[in-house]
Amino acid sequence: MAGLELLSDQGFRIDGRRPHELRKIQCRLGVFNQADGSAYIEQGNTKVLAAVYGPHEIRGSRSKVLHDKVLVNCQYSMATFSTGERKRRPRGDRKSQEMTMHLQQTFDAAIQTSLYPRSQIDIFVEVLQSDGGNYCASVNASTLALIDAGIALRDYVCACSSSFVNDTPLTDINYLEESSGSPEIIAATLPKSEQIVFLEMNGRLHEDNLSRVTDMAVKGCKDIHDILDQVVRDHVSEVSTVHGWEN
Amino acid sequence: MIITHLNLGILLTRIWRSMVDVRIAGARSSTKPNVSAEISNLVTPGDVITADTGFMRGHGTYMEDEKLYASVAGVVERVNKLICVKPLKTRYNGEIGDVVIGRILEVGTRRWKVDTHAKLDSVLMLSSVNLPGGELRRRSEEDEKMMRHYLKEGDLISAEVQSLFSDGALSLHTRSLKYGKLSQGQLVSISPSLIKRRKTHFHNLPCGASIILGNNGYVWICPTINEEVEQTGGYEQNLEPIQKSDREVIARLRNCVLALAEHKMMLYDTSVLYTFEASLRYSVKETVKPEVMADIIEVAQQRLEREGT
Numbered sequence: 001m002a003g004l005e006l007l008s009d010q011g012f013r014i015d016g017r018r019p020h021e022l023r024k025i026q027c028r029l030g031v032f033n034q035a036d037g038s039a040y041i042e043q044g045n046t047k048v049l050a051a052v053y054g055p056h057e058i059r060g061s062r063s064k065v066l067h068d069k070v071l072v073n074c075q076y077s078m079a080t081f082s083t084g085e086r087k088r089r090p091r092g093d094r095k096s097q098e099m100t101m102h103l104q105q106t107f108d109a110a111i112q113t114s115l116y117p118r119s120q121i122d123i124f125v126e127v128l129q130s131d132g133g134n135y136c137a138s139v140n141a142s143t144l145a146l147i148d149a150g151i152a153l154r155d156y157v158c159a160c161s162s163s164f165v166n167d168t169p170l171t172d173i174n175y176l177e178e179s180s181g182s183p184e185i186i187a188a189t190l191p192k193s194e195q196i197v198f199l200e201m202n203g204r205l206h207e208d209n210l211s212r213v214t215d216m217a218v219k220g221c222k223d224i225h226d227i228l229d230q231v232v233r234d235h236v237s238e239v240s241t242v243h244g245w246e247n
Numbered sequence: 248m249i250i251t252h253l254n255l256g257i258l259l260t261r262i263w264r265s266m267v268d269v270r271i272a273g274a275r276s277s278t279k280p281n282v283s284a285e286i287s288n289l290v291t292p293g294d295v296i297t298a299d300t301g302f303m304r305g306h307g308t309y310m311e312d313e314k315l316y317a318s319v320a321g322v323v324e325r326v327n328k329l330i331c332v333k334p335l336k337t338r339y340n341g342e343i344g345d346v347v348i349g350r351i352l353e354v355g356t357r358r359w360k361v362d363t364h365a366k367l368d369s370v371l372m373l374s375s376v377n378l379p380g381g382e383l384r385r386r387s388e389e390d391e392k393m394m395r396h397y398l399k400e401g402d403l404i405s406a407e408v409q410s411l412f413s414d415g416a417l418s419l420h421t422r423s424l425k426y427g428k429l430s431q432g433q434l435v436s437i438s439p440s441l442i443k444r445r446k447t448h449f450h451n452l453p454c455g456a457s458i459i460l461g462n463n464g465y466v467w468i469c470p471t472i473n474e475e476v477e478q479t480g481g482y483e484q485n486l487e488p489i490q491k492s493d494r495e496v497i498a499r500l501r502n503c504v505l506a507l508a509e510h511k512m513m514l515y516d517t518s519v520l521y522t523f524e525a526s527l528r529y530s531v532k533e534t535v536k537p538e539v540m541a542d543i544i545e546v547a548q549q550r551l552e553r554e555g556t
Contacts, residue, residue, distance in 0.1 A: 036338065055338060055366045112309065112318055117414050119366050147292060150334030152307065152318035155293030192293040232291050232320050239335050239511055240286060240322060 006165045014176055022172045025227050029148045029235045037149025041141040045131035050141035052149040054121035069113035071120040074103040078127040106188050109197040112152040132175035133161050139188050155190035160220030162213050169216035187217040191225035290317035307332030339365045339439040339463035341417040345408045346448040348465035351398050363463045367416040375420035403429040430484040432469025435501050437508035439464035443515040450516045456496045468500045502534040510544045521547040
């Protein structure tokens with residue numbers, strides 16, 4: 001993009017971060033009473049709400065019942081006011097359908113699905129404000145919501161994006177960096193075992209640089225994991241102190 | 248047209264002024280206590296609990312590469328060789344002998360499907376209910392045809408867990424006169440982990456109402472039925488209007504139960520009663536306000552600590 005310097009000579013990005021720095025993450029568990037689990041996350045200016053219902057009996061057609069595992073059902077949607085341009089976004093449009101599929105695949109890999117045969121888990125994700133990294137924020141919010149719902153996971157699922165500018169990999173890219181035409185890699189991982197459960201690449205990137213950029217994304221996932229883990233620990237300690245469960 | 252709109256606007260503003268009690272989100276006092284030092288045996292998903300192979304794998308854990316990992320966030324509980332992790336809140340995990348409140352979802356062949364807030368719908372077999380009048384005999388085809396007369400979709404029942412199916416679904420029974428169809432009262436739904444396991448879950452509170460604390464997190468509040476004779480398994484419903492005073496007691500109890508749940512306090516007869524008595528200083532309407540709730544709970548909590556269980 002002409003006139004837009006993604007990485008200055010001093011090594012700063014447009015929003016003042018260094019290449020390896022994440023945006024500020026703030027999150028909260030248990031934001032809804034009605035849902036079995038819920039979470040809210042802010043990654044920079046990207047704000048996402050997630051709600052989890054279940055495991056419960058399969059609603060709708062009986063043919064969807066899986067006899068040995070749980071059916072993971074996701075719904076991704078973006079609020080009308082989430083982007084710079086106000087636009088009505090019907091749920092079934094192609095972009096959100098694709099995102100829904102991706103989320104479903106990601107969580108099918110992370111939830112211990114065989115523990116809940118014949119049942120269904122619903123994950124509803126709503127993007128309230130979008131500033132790049134919608135998938136990443138959605139995955140992170142859903143993970144927190146699943147933990148809040150007490151659903152058995154193999155590990156946290158953390159997602160992070162990365163890009164490649166001026167021979168330098170950038171982590172957790174925002175909307176400006178995303179739309180500048182530089183390559184983008186999105187990875188969702190199980191940070192403790194370093195397994196990648198989802199990987200997506202947009203744009204063109206030379207093969208030689210691939211591993212560096214991927215490593216940057218995986219490193220970002222680990223950093224995000226540390227932040228989320230702290231939030232979960234604080235939440236659990238706080239609630240169980242009130243319960244009087246500590247002894 | 249314009250005039251009517253204007254009138255409506257004025258009317259709404261008046262209603263707003265007189266009825267709505269506004270709180271700004273920022274002014275809400277955070278009820279959160281300062282996070283005390285982290286609890287020692289706390290784990291989150293993916294944490295290694297132990298690399299020792301001498302332990303048994305319980306709920307909330309999984310084994311991989313000869314290591315035991317946690318799969319939920321919670322506190323590690325160890326009973327001899329068995330390790331479990333208990334999450335803060337989950338769906339209801341049934342155990343045999345639990346008292347539950349459920350809602351009939353479906354009438355099927357010789358069975359009812361019941362919602363008990365569990366992972367799968369529960370089943371109430373025709374053979375595990377008491378027939379009206381307490382008749383003891385084999386269930387005939389006639390009874391099958393009458394099933395919808397006994398219990399229909401949307402009815403609430405109290406029941407006991409009889410057994411668990413292999414997939415985790417519950418089988419219920421109402422083979423006692425204390426169980427059966429519920430008639431007039433109010434259902435409150437809270438987290439199952441807040442219900443304390445007790446010898447009895449049916450309580451006639453001295454304040455003039457009865458409460459059933461279902462292990463599945465459903466709480467039923469109804470006016471006390473005095474006559475022993477009326478325990479017919481609920482087939483003869485008493486649909487007489489309930490007095491205003493009784494209704495106020497029920498409404499107050501409901502608010503107390505919700506206040507206890509909001510502050511993550513365990514529910515059992517004493518805690519509910521103490522909360523109820525602490526709330527008597529306020530009108531029923533006031534007890535839904537967050538600051539009043541906090542006050543009531545604090546008073547009840549102090550009394551619980553002072554006077555024991």
